[in-house]
Amino acid sequence: TQAAETKLTMIHPFPDFLQYTKNCKNLVAVINERGKGVVNIEMLPFNSIKMFQQPGAVSKGRVDLVCTPAAFYARGIPENEAVSTASSSAMQARAAGGTAILDGLHQKHFNTKYLGWTSSGNRFRIYMKNAPKFGSNGLPDFGGVKMRDNPIYGAFLKALKATTHNLPSSAVFSALEKGVVDASAWATLGLKGLKWDKFLRHAVAEEFYQTDIGWMMNLDKWKSLSPAAQKLIQDTVIEFERMNYYILTGMADGETATLKAEGMKFHAVPAAATFTKMAVDSAYARMDERLTKAGRDKSSIAKLRAAFQQ
Amino acid sequence: MEWYWTLSLLLGSILFLMFIGLPVGLAFILVNTVAAVVLFGRFGDLDVNMLEGIHQLTDNAFANITIFAIVPIPMFLLMGEMFFHTGLANKMFNAVEQLMGRVPARLSYVTVAGGTVFATLSGSSMGSTALLGTLMIPEMSERGYKKKMSIGPILGTGGLAMLIPPSALAVLLGTLAELDIGRLLIAGILPGLILAGFYIVLIFVQATLDKDAAPAYDVVPVPLATRIKLVMTDVVPMISVIVMVILLIMFGIATPSESAAYGSLGVILLSMIYLFIVPLLRGDTAAAKAFWPQFTKALWRSMWGAGRVTVIAIFILFGSSLFSNVLAASQASVALIEWVTSFDVSGYALLMIMFGVLLLLGMFMDQFAMMLLTVPIFFPIVQGIDFGMPMNMQMIWFAVIMLLAMEISFTTPPFGLLLFVMQGVAPPGTRFSEICLAALPFMMCAMLLVALIVIFPSIALWLPFFGGG
Amino acid sequence: MLSVVDRIWEKVLWCLMALASLYVGLIMVAIIYMTTSRAMGWSYNGLTFVFIEYGFLYIMFLGSPWLIRTRSHVYIEMLTAAVPDPVRVVLSRLICLVGAIVCLIWAWYTFQIFLEQFDDPMAYDELRAQFDLRLWVSTVIFPIGFLLMSIEFLRFVFTAEPMHTGHAGVASDRVELEETRRNIEQEQSASAGLR
Ligand code: NA
Ligand code: NA
Numbered sequence: 001t002q003a004a005e006t007k008l009t010m011i012h013p014f015p016d017f018l019q020y021t022k023n024c025k026n027l028v029a030v031i032n033e034r035g036k037g038v039v040n041i042e043m044l045p046f047n048s049i050k051m052f053q054q055p056g057a058v059s060k061g062r063v064d065l066v067c068t069p070a071a072f073y074a075r076g077i078p079e080n081e082a083v084s085t086a087s088s089s090a091m092q093a094r095a096a097g098g099t100a101i102l103d104g105l106h107q108k109h110f111n112t113k114y115l116g117w118t119s120s121g122n123r124f125r126i127y128m129k130n131a132p133k134f135g136s137n138g139l140p141d142f143g144g145v146k147m148r149d150n151p152i153y154g155a156f157l158k159a160l161k162a163t164t165h166n167l168p169s170s171a172v173f174s175a176l177e178k179g180v181v182d183a184s185a186w187a188t189l190g191l192k193g194l195k196w197d198k199f200l201r202h203a204v205a206e207e208f209y210q211t212d213i214g215w216m217m218n219l220d221k222w223k224s225l226s227p228a229a230q231k232l233i234q235d236t237v238i239e240f241e242r243m244n245y246y247i248l249t250g251m252a253d254g255e256t257a258t259l260k261a262e263g264m265k266f267h268a269v270p271a272a273a274t275f276t277k278m279a280v281d282s283a284y285a286r287m288d289e290r291l292t293k294a295g296r297d298k299s300s301i302a303k304l305r306a307a308f309q310q
Numbered sequence: 311m312e313w314y315w316t317l318s319l320l321l322g323s324i325l326f327l328m329f330i331g332l333p334v335g336l337a338f339i340l341v342n343t344v345a346a347v348v349l350f351g352r353f354g355d356l357d358v359n360m361l362e363g364i365h366q367l368t369d370n371a372f373a374n375i376t377i378f379a380i381v382p383i384p385m386f387l388l389m390g391e392m393f394f395h396t397g398l399a400n401k402m403f404n405a406v407e408q409l410m411g412r413v414p415a416r417l418s419y420v421t422v423a424g425g426t427v428f429a430t431l432s433g434s435s436m437g438s439t440a441l442l443g444t445l446m447i448p449e450m451s452e453r454g455y456k457k458k459m460s461i462g463p464i465l466g467t468g469g470l471a472m473l474i475p476p477s478a479l480a481v482l483l484g485t486l487a488e489l490d491i492g493r494l495l496i497a498g499i500l501p502g503l504i505l506a507g508f509y510i511v512l513i514f515v516q517a518t519l520d521k522d523a524a525p526a527y528d529v530v531p532v533p534l535a536t537r538i539k540l541v542m543t544d545v546v547p548m549i550s551v552i553v554m555v556i557l558l559i560m561f562g563i564a565t566p567s568e569s570a571a572y573g574s575l576g577v578i579l580l581s582m583i584y585l586f587i588v589p590l591l592r593g594d595t596a597a598a599k600a601f602w603p604q605f606t607k608a609l610w611r612s613m614w615g616a617g618r619v620t621v622i623a624i625f626i627l628f629g630s631s632l633f634s635n636v637l638a639a640s641q642a643s644v645a646l647i648e649w650v651t652s653f654d655v656s657g658y659a660l661l662m663i664m665f666g667v668l669l670l671l672g673m674f675m676d677q678f679a680m681m682l683l684t685v686p687i688f689f690p691i692v693q694g695i696d697f698g699m700p701m702n703m704q705m706i707w708f709a710v711i712m713l714l715a716m717e718i719s720f721t722t723p724p725f726g727l728l729l730f731v732m733q734g735v736a737p738p739g740t741r742f743s744e745i746c747l748a749a750l751p752f753m754m755c756a757m758l759l760v761a762l763i764v765i766f767p768s769i770a771l772w773l774p775f776f777g778g779g
Numbered sequence: 780m781l782s783v784v785d786r787i788w789e790k791v792l793w794c795l796m797a798l799a800s801l802y803v804g805l806i807m808v809a810i811i812y813m814t815t816s817r818a819m820g821w822s823y824n825g826l827t828f829v830f831i832e833y834g835f836l837y838i839m840f841l842g843s844p845w846l847i848r849t850r851s852h853v854y855i856e857m858l859t860a861a862v863p864d865p866v867r868v869v870l871s872r873l874i875c876l877v878g879a880i881v882c883l884i885w886a887w888y889t890f891q892i893f894l895e896q897f898d899d900p901m902a903y904d905e906l907r908a909q910f911d912l913r914l915w916v917s918t919v920i921f922p923i924g925f926l927l928m929s930i931e932f933l934r935f936v937f938t939a940e941p942m943h944t945g946h947a948g949v950a951s952d953r954v955e956l957e958e959t960r961r962n963i964e965q966e967q968s969a970s971a972g973l974r
Contacts (some may be wrong), residue, residue, distance in 0.1 A: 046640035047686070049366065050373035052906045057369070062350035062362050075903035109901070144820060151908035164829045165817060168378070169566065174492055178562020180817065294900045327792050331859045331943050333852040340881050372917055373906070382809065384803045513848040563818045571810035585838040610969070611805075617800030621842030622852060624835055679798075 006229055008037045008221070010065035011058075013051035013072065019189065019251065020119060020213050024067040025239045027118065027215075031233060039229040041065060052129035059111045061218045067118065068257055070212040071152050078290040079105050082304040083117055084152050084212040085283040087276070090241035091194060098307025101300050106198075106216060109296075113222040116237040119213035121248035122189045124153065127200035128180040131267060138271025139278070148184035149170055156282045157185065172196060180222065187211055188252040199258060205266040208279040211248070313645035320345060320637065338629025342367055345636045367632055371387050374631040375624065378567060379382060379485040384620040385570035386481075389555075391612035392574055394760045396581035396605075398548055402427070405544035408532055415517035415524035416608070417450050418463045422509050425467030426474060427552070439728050443735030451737060454525040459516065461736065462585060465728055465745075466509055466752035469717040473502030473710070475556055479677055481566045486685045489705055493557060493774040496707050499757055508755040516751070547583075547768040551576040582603060634686050647690050657695035661708075661764065663686050665715050672719020672726060680716055688712070703771050710770040711763055719758050723751050785934075792845040792927070799842035806831050829910055832919055840924025847878075847931040850942055859943040871941035875932045882929035889921035 010028065014021050028041045041064075049057050051175045054074035058066045068082035079102065093099055099116060106114040111292060126132075128145065142162035149157075149164035157164055165181050171257040175181045176199040184196065188207060191197050215237050222230065260266065284305060291298045311319075320341060327337035343364065350366045351359025393399040405426045412418040425442050440462045450460040470478055484491035517524045532540075555573045558564040564572060569707035584605060618676035637643045650660065664684075670738045671680045692708045693701065723746035732745050763769050791910050809827050815824035859867045896902040896915040904912040935942040 045633060045638045045641060045644045049635065050370050053369035053373055055905075057350070059350070060362060060365070062366055074737070074906055075908055076901045077904050101780075136725075146817065146820070149825070149909075151906075153910050163817075163820065163822050164825075166378075166825065174490055175562070175565065178559075180562050180565060222667060328855055329858055331854050331856060331871065332877065333854040335852065336878055338883060339885070340877070343884070361888050361891055364885060368889055368892055368921060372836070376917065378828070378832055380835050381806070381831065384806060384809070386805055390805060420854065440784070485899050509964075510818050511843075564814045569811050569816045571807045571814070574807050575811055597950065610800075613800040613804040614797075617796070617803045617842060618836065618846065618851065621796075621799060621839055621846055624839040625843055625846075625852060628839060663828055 005035075005037055006225060008039060008041045008064040008217075009044060010041050010067070011044050011049050011054050011063050012046065012066065013054055013068050018193075019209070019248070020067075021248065023244050023308070025119060025215075027236065030240075031236050032245035034236065035229065035232050038226070038232060055110075055112075055216075058216060058218050061111075061220055063218075064221045065215065065217045067213055067215050070117075070214055073110070074152075075290070076110055077102075077105055077203065078287045078294075079300055079304055080212070080294075080310045081152070081283045081287050083214065084209060085280050086117075086120065086212070086308040087280075088120075088308050088310040089245050091119045091245065092310050093120075093129050093308050094238070094241065096310065098189070098304055101303055101307070105300065106220055108168065110216075111219045112216040113219050115215040115217060115234060116213065117214040118237065118240050118242045118244050119211040119248060120241070121245040122187050122211040122252050123207035124164050124185050124209045125188055125207050126157075126183060126185045126204040127191060127196065129176070129179075129199055131202050131265065134267075134270055137274070140269060145183050146179075146181045148175075148181045150185065152283070153185050153279070155286065156208075156279045159278060159282060161208075169194070174255045176200065178310065189248060192255055197262070197264060201246055201263070202265045202267060203259070204269060205225070205273050206269040206272045208276050233301045280305075304308055312773040313640075313642045313649075316640050317642040317646060320633075320640065320642065324633070329736070332775055333625075334374055335625035335627075335629040338626070338633050341444050341630065342632045342636050342645070345640065349544055349636065349639050357727045370632055370635050371628055373738060374635075375628060377481075380624065380627070381567040382481045382485075382570060383623050384616055385567070385574065387616035387619050388612055389573040391536060391615040392577040392581075392608070393548070395611045395615070396577060397608075398577065398584065399424075399427075400578060401544050402548045403586075405540045409545075411532065411726075412526070412636075415459060415513055417446070417455060418459050418513045418517070418524060419510065420445050421450075421460065421463040422470070422506065422513070425464055426470040426506070427548075437467065439731050440735055441734055442467070442682065446586045447736055454522075456520070456523045457526050457736070457744055458515070461732060461740075461745055462752050463509065463513065463700065463750035465721050465749045466729060466755070467733060468720060469714060469752075469756045470502055470505055470509070472713045472717050473498035473505065475499065477699075477713075479681075479716075480709075483681055483685070483709055485567070486681055487689045487705065487709060489709055490702070493706055494709050495556075495559070495566065496709050496774040501710060501714075501763060501770055504769065505755060505759050508759065509752065512751055512755055549578055551580065563582060578609075592725075599613075600678045630683060633683070638686070643687055647687060650691055657697055658764070660691060661711070664691070665711070665760070668712065668715040669719040669722060672716060672722065677716045679718065680719075681712075684712075697767075699767060699771070703767070703775060706774060707763070707767045707770050711760055714756055714760050718753055718760070723749065730752060745773060790847065792931075795841045795927075796845035797945035799838040800835050802838050802841070806834055809912035815827060823911055826910060828911065829907055837919055837920055840904060840920045841929075843913055843924060844931050848934070849944075850944070854943075856945060860945050864945070867943060867945050868941050871937045873936040875942050878932035879929045879936065882925045882932060884924035886922045886929055889918065893918045893922055 007073065012024050016022075016025075025043060028043055032040050039153075044063065049063065051068070052072055054063075054066045054068050055076065057063050059076075068085040071076075074080040074084070082102070083093075088096070088098070090099075090137040099114070101124070103114040106112045120194055126140070126147075132140045132142070140160055142157065142160045145162050147157050147164050148164050155162055162183070163174075167175055167181060172184060173180065173195060176184075176196060184200070186194075188195070191200070217233075225233075286299060286300065288298060293303070323341050324337055325630060327340060328334055347359050347363035349363070351363045353362060365551055393716050403420065406423060407416065407420045410420065421442060442762065443461075447457070447460045448557075451457070451603070471477065475498055477495065479614065480494050480498060481491055483489070484494045551573055554576055555569045558569045558572055559566050581602075582605070586598055586601040589595075589601070634643075646712050650663075658762065668680065671683065689705070689708070692704065693705075697704050700708070724730065726749075728744055729742070729749065732749075733740070733742055736745065781889055809831050813823050813827045843852075859870060862870065893915050894914070896918055899914075904910070904915040904917070
């Protein structure tokens with residue numbers, strides 16, 4: 001006899017118009033289409049649960065699934081910053097066993113199944129009102145620059161002498177207009193949508209990190225699924241890791257080309273390798289420190305770095 | 311359950327609990343709790359379901375309440391309270407009255423002007439109504455003014471205060487709806503001036519038609535030199551605090567949320583000058599000595615007053631912001647938006663409906679709760695309508711209309727929080743119908759302004775978008 | 780005896796409300812410190828931001844019990860003003876009983892949540908990850924605040940004069956008005972004395 005269709009609920013952190021939400025909904029649509037009679041995912045509307053509270057809700061099983069940035073629960077799983085700071089693509093990271101290590105950590109420490117990293121291909125850049133200055137060491141010198149802060153790259157920016165300021169992204173536009181801040185890091189994709197390029201006319205060309213949105217599911221719920229349903233969901237997520245990589249790289253390249261065509265100046269970093277290494281080192285140092293403090297096993301750090309920094 | 315049943319059940323139980331007299335914040339909390347246990351409690355055991363439901367609400371409340379966007383509430387309150395408790399607000403009132411000389415019904419004009427300033431600064435039309443009602447009505451009655459000449463203008467000032475920057479409520483609306491707050495503040499200026507013009511005409515007509523409404527009486531004429539001195543000492547300094555707050559926002563030194571903190575600092579400095587430095591320079595050591603106890607008392611009372619209303623507001627915010635999450639999680643609000651926008655009615659009809667809903671809510675809700683409840687529903691609806699203007703302009707335009715609607719709803723008979731407040735402060739023997747009748751013409755002015763803004767959006771949009779979007 | 784305890788208890792709640800008011804003043808100072816630093820290009824302690832944002836939760840829970848006692852929260856006296864006095868008294872006590880139960884339930888479960896977060900070494904404020912703030916720091920005020928609120932609602936179940944006085948309008952405004960009136964009278968007599 002045919003078992004009843006399993007109903008799953010899912011939450012997502014960003015408003016519907018963002019590409020990340022569209023990618024997430026496309027993946028849901030494909031699973032629902034292929035999974036007719038087996039599994040069906042219902043997306044709860046934006047703002048059903050506050051964005052930083054979503055990973056916890058899935059861990060507890062109040063909701064089954066979430067597509068969320070790994071950084072949103074990086075205090076729960078410090079190793080998550082391997083994804084946030086990656087230079088590899090999702091396919092490279094998976095082939096090298098990095099995704100499997102992360103999944104193991106999710107299962108052991110967070111009661112969730114890590115299904116995949118569905119937003120690789122979109123990296124970060126520092127955008128500025130004025131042209132960046134470079135020191136004799138070949139690195140940008142952000143002394144006197146009023147930079148918008150962020151928990152992931154804040155330490156890195158401070159190491160380059162920037163003064164950082166906390167602002168929600170919705171307040172950045174007017175803050176730029178009035179000169180409350182005059183620089184911000186942002187993904188290579190999405191600056192134009194926010195219209196920040198009206199004020200930010202310079203960019204540090206060297207890119208770093210990646211958008212780190214991935215899928216995870218409550219572990220108890222995952223275990224209760226039929227093997228067929230498990231395979232369907234896991235395979236589709238892996239398929240979309242690749243597809244989204246090409247979608248996002250394409251869009252990011254397109255937007256970069258537009259920004260250049262519209263006259264944004266891209267400034268190459270003389271010591272580019274040191275610049276990116278600094279960015280990654282600051283994150284791994286923090287990861288190590290947090291794991292030490294919590295008395296947790298640190299053996300995955302080197303393996304993760306090898307897989308996510310190719 | 312169909313979404314409309316879910317929606318009716320959620321809204322109906324909130325309204326019922328409010329109606330029977332449960333504190334507004336607690337009515338939200340109770341309904342949220344039941345809804346969250348149903349939505350997120352999927353664990354079989356009631357105790358676990360309760361724990362997980364309340365855990366989810368606690369997480370959300372933490373995220374909803376610990377946000378910088380709440381800063382305008384305590385800061386604008388603090389600034390207004392300081393103006394009042396240091397006696398600077400009163401000083402300006404008296405000065406303005408003297409300056410006007412022998413204009414008929416001048417106390418009515420003074421009330422409009424002073425009330426607008428005070429309500430603007432305190433950001434609370436309830437507080438301002440209470441204050442003005444207590445201060446002005448007895449004084450005006452003593453001079454033979456009819457009640458409609460005192461009560462009407464007081465109730466009318468709330469609408470002005472909401473439009474003329476800085477307006478705490480506009481800042482809050484801008485924050486909740488993620489609008490360009492600077493633009494929204496500037497958008498209120500022209501409509502505010504037009505409304506003030508309407509009020510002046512209205513008072514003039516009322517005083518002309520009914521000569522007994524505001525009897526003329528002789529005043530000692532004030533010589534020009536004294537007038538100029540009055541302006542310089544008692545009017546310019548107070549206005550300069552307001553101007554400073556606006557300039558800080560415009561030059562990007564402070565965000566709109568932060569600006570009121572500087573406003574409070576400005577009032578502190580002004581009161582030091584008025585109550586300490588000036589007497590000292592005049593050699594009035596007794597007055598200078600009295601400064602410190604007077605000043606600390608004013609400071610403490612201001613913090614207490616601001617703290618009190620802040621707690622009240624955050625308690626309501628606690629419940630109503632959780633309600634917007636629960637409403638989303640129940641899928642009812644999304645379904646409602648889809649349903650409403652699926653109709654082939656004109657955008658203007660939808661505008662009318664939303665206006666009506668605000669008027670209805672204004673019967674028993676304060677503006678803050680109204681915004682929290684309606685912003686997540688109304689703004690997406692407006693985003694889906696084409697009024698033939700760029701979307702960022704349309705949002706600001708709608709926000710101005712919404713601000714006015716909320717203020718009108720506060721004062722429309724038969725129910726309106728401001729009417730109740732006025733009943734509380736008005737001299738004994740004032741009938742409720744008198745208050746309603748006095749309010750009506752002023753509310754008609756505000757309605758007329760809304761109609762004008764709907765027909766000619768440039769009234770609101772010309773200034774903020776001067777030189778392009 | 781009971782009235783002595785009640786009076787001391789009232790003082791305790793007053794002190795908590797006073798703390799909340801003081802916090803509002805400190806927020807003003809914090810904003811001026813932060814904004815001035817930013818405008819001057821100086822660096823400032825990022826925890827100032829946290830102090831302000833966490834403050835709103837603390838202010839609410841510290842002040843709320845006192846405001847229940849003084850009938851200052853917003854509630855609508857429409858029904859309670861319309862019904863005869865004996866009905867009003869029973870209705871008001873029932874409403875306060877409901878309030879007490881809801882708050883007690885929240886106090887109990889948020890206490891469980893606090894314990895859980897206190898024991899979990901990885902439970903941090905993820906939004907402000909750079910500051911290393913344990914989650915229980917914000918949660919601990921929930922059970923305390925709700926317990927005090929529950930006690931205050933319960934008190935009104937037994938007081939001679941119930942919470943709802945039956946005056947049309949909004950109760951909190953009446954309190955505010957009386958305060959305003961008193962302050963104005965004091966001010967007028969004070970300034971009359973000065974002159
Ligand atoms: Na205003
Ligand atoms: Na009304």
